[in-house]
Amino acid sequence: MPPKKLFLDIASPRRTSPVIDLPDASIQHDSQTASVKVTENGSFNVFNRSQEFRFTPEGFFRRKGRSKGPSREDEEQLSFKISDKDVQIVKQIGRGASSVVYKAYFARGGKYVAVKKIDCFDREKRHQMMNDVRALCSISDPNLVQLIGAYHAPEKGQIAIVLEYMNGGSLGDILQKVSKIPEDALSAITAQVLQGLSYLHRYKHTIHRDIKPANVLMDLNGRVKIADFGISAYVDNTLAVCHTFTGTVTYMSPERIDSQPYSFPADIWALGLTLLEAATGRYPYDASGGPLELMLQVLSDPVPVPEEGVLSPELQDFVLQCMHKDPFRRPTAEGLLSHNFILKHARRRVDLKAFMLCMADGDAMMDEAAVRVTGQYYRALSGHRDELASTSYELYTDTSEHCKDGIQVQGREAITQRLAAMADLHAAMGGSGHHIDSIKTQRSQDGTLFVQVKGHFQMGGSGPLAMGPQGAGPPTAFLEDFTLSLSSAGTARILKQSYRTV
Known part of the structure; x- marks a missing residue:
């Protein structure tokens, strides 16, 4: 059998792009004059009055205000320095509405990474990408996927975001393997998700807006991280609210479906619904009638917990608290960490690494x-x-x-x-x-x-x-x-x- 090659030597000549300067209505920040520019040296700039993000073939940096070019201080602060030569694609591992995700080998770091490639000239995709980057480059919590770097590939018209690679897949992938997740493992997973949400809500004042099984990632050591901040929203303080209808409708809270103002409790609803699906092995609402029928169920029907005995009393109470129709009665992420469903299993020191053996793949373990x-x-x-x-x-x-x-x-x-x-x-x-x-x-x-x-x-x-x-x-x-x-x-x-x- 010929050897499997993990490294692809991509040596195509770099072509520069023409200068393009145009308003970008997709960047909804503190300025109505937001714009993008592609320069002759391959730099892709997204900026407005208050902040500029400059993506180059060697990495990216951000700074406040506008200027004609990077200063020495800017270059020294280029902490996200990475290029197309640093990450060698191994295989495609996912495709979303706005990006394609690849597993790649990061030679300089000696590890695998996930590379998310986005068409930078598609306004909607670029808007989601900028939300992702804004959130990722300022977080450091161990339960949130970390940004390694980003760069512009001018010959391909793409921005590539380089992220931590989680070799255990998503909660959705795990459910395809095990049908449903045992409550002790689910409790340990939930504790880590809550720690990530608590950091987002309390310290970064950010609503994720798309919590679902596909965005809860795990590695084979049992670490859990929240991913995909492409539609996250920053709020000025913990009392602020959002009004936009953005996210995966199947996990939207009632107040969001009803076009009401919403805030951090919307993420708590989505978490409760995700846990209910993980514990039972199926999405609890009937989605066969289409999005409108599904939204009516969420607004009008009781929370679809299974009959007595399927869930433990602790998990059932946890889900019901998360999925209270009144957002003001849902606990905070920090408060849920002291719920009996979390504390009961924490005392037993659940071995998530042993549980994740279900996701071990011979070829992947060989590469790792x-x-x-x-x-x-x-x-x-x-x-x-x-x-x-x-x-x-x-x-x-x-x-x-x-x-x-x-x-x-x-x-x-x-x-x-x-x-x-x-x-x-x-x-x-x-x-x-x-x-x-x-x-x-x-x-x-x-x-x-x-x-x-x-x-x-x-x-x-x-x-x-x-x-x-x-x-x-x-x-x-x-x-x-x-x-x-x-x-x-x-x-x-x-x-x-x-x-x-x-």
Whole structure:
């Protein structure tokens, strides 16, 4: 079987776009003069009187006010620096109304990411994208999907948003596998969702407006994160309300369907409805009659909790509180964290990692192991001796073999000594560390995993043996092969390793 290639080398010539400057009615902020501009150097700018977002082929930055060009201070504050060359597409993993989402390998970060690509000349799609970016670039809560960066691809007319990749899929994906989620696991999942919502509501004054199973993501370690802020709304204070009809109608609260002002309780309703679907394995309303009939049910019918005995009393009460028709009687996200449905299962320390084994995929685990082991190895090789020793203990065994330029050593201790000598030499020569350019993986018939890494390093800098300024030496390419053993839990060990410069 030919090796599966995780890295795609996309080397198309960059074409610049003409200057375009036009009003953008989709940007509904504090100015009626919002506009977009595409410049000759490939920069895509979205700005109004109070704020500017500049997307370039190398990343993006934001600042207050307008100016003719980026200052040195702006460039130094470009904390979302990333380009098309940094993220190599592996496969498409989703498609929404406004974007296509891909799984990609982020070589500089040594991990997988999700890349959401949007047509930047479609006004409605751009409006949702800007809401997404505004929200993402200012949040840091562990229960919200984090932004890694964004960039403009002028030759494709796209903005690409690079996000954390959650390898367990969404709550909707999980429901397709397990039919319904056990209450102990659902309680632990809900606790993390509530922490994310509490941060959004209390500290960022933001209504998500699209809480649903597809926007609750998980990884195989049991971490839960809220995703997709494309229609989120910022409110000036906790008493402010919204009036727009935006979001997925199937999870809209009664006040939103009735065109009434709404605020944070709308997210609580959607959470309750999501939990009811997750616990029973089906959407609780009858959506077969179309959107209008569904909206009438939400407005007029009682909350569709199942007959007695299907849900525990704690979960049924939790759902009923979330789905109270009067938004003023719904608890806050922070208040729901002390509900018995959450506290009852928190005392039992639910193992969400064990639950998420239902979403484990052999090929995905193989890819993750390859990236995890090689990333850990090269980071340790650039670090301190103590870090290198502890990493060697994790990755090698007493029978592991390491071959460098045709010379082989065996055993954890001998390999550690060799790696320490390599690291010392690189440091003395002012080496920039080993950088991964591509990874290929292939599973062998005996169950082991073959991994081939192509990369480069560069000498020069301030080491005692360095010959010039940082980066003075030309890059040196290397090729390194790993043979890994994988346990059923995903733990990997290096059985054989071969390194050579090319």
